[in-house]
Amino acid sequence: MEIDLSRYLPQYFEESAFCVQRLTESLEHLLQDGWDAATADAASRAAHCIKGNSGAFGFNEIGALAAELEYALRHAGKGYDTQNSAFIADCQAARQLLEKLLDARLRGLGTDAGAAQAVAIQLQRWQLQQGVCNERA
Numbered sequence: 001m002e003i004d005l006s007r008y009l010p011q012y013f014e015e016s017a018f019c020v021q022r023l024t025e026s027l028e029h030l031l032q033d034g035w036d037a038a039t040a041d042a043a044s045r046a047a048h049c050i051k052g053n054s055g056a057f058g059f060n061e062i063g064a065l066a067a068e069l070e071y072a073l074r075h076a077g078k079g080y081d082t083q084n085s086a087f088i089a090d091c092q093a094a095r096q097l098l099e100k101l102l103d104a105r106l107r108g109l110g111t112d113a114g115a116a117q118a119v120a121i122q123l124q125r126w127q128l129q130q131g132v133c134n135e136r137a
Contacts, residue, residue: 005057012053013106020102022046023069023095031088035076043091044073050098061113062101068120069094072127087126094119 026043030036047070054063069091076087097119104111 009057012057013102015053016050016102019046019049020095020099023098027088027092027095031085031092040073040076044070047073047098050102059101059105059111061111061116062098062105065094065098065101065116065120068123069098072123075127090119090122090126094123 023043023046026039026046029039030043047066051063051066051070054060054066072087072091072094097115101111101116
């Protein structure tokens with residue numbers, strides 16, 4: 001039996017916009033003020049929220065990208081050069097693409113799953129460099 005979740009879409013988009021805003025603020029803080037675990041955790045939790053909610057609606061490209069962002073941020077303290085602005089820039093690129101994908105879904109347009117995959121691969125490269133890719137739970 002399939003459940004119609006369409007009546008919950010407005011709430012999904014509202015909550016996702018809030019999570020994107022939290023991501024934006026957290027990543028800007030990390031870039032401007034340097035790394036701190038609490039801010040990275042807030043960003044990771046925002047990505048987690050987007051990931052879980054997107055899966056419920058079948059927005060797999062959004063969920064997969066949010067999962068990679070969550071994982072990268074959650075494990076960043078395990079050896080990434082967290083002062084490396086390139087790492088934060090890749091996280092910001094993921095956040096920007098999440099925002100675009102969400103906007104496209106909101107307007108009923110198609111999404112670019114290839115772009116989401118390319119950004120996710122870049123986040124995975126950070127994980128591979130630090131040897132945390134095999135620790136997924």
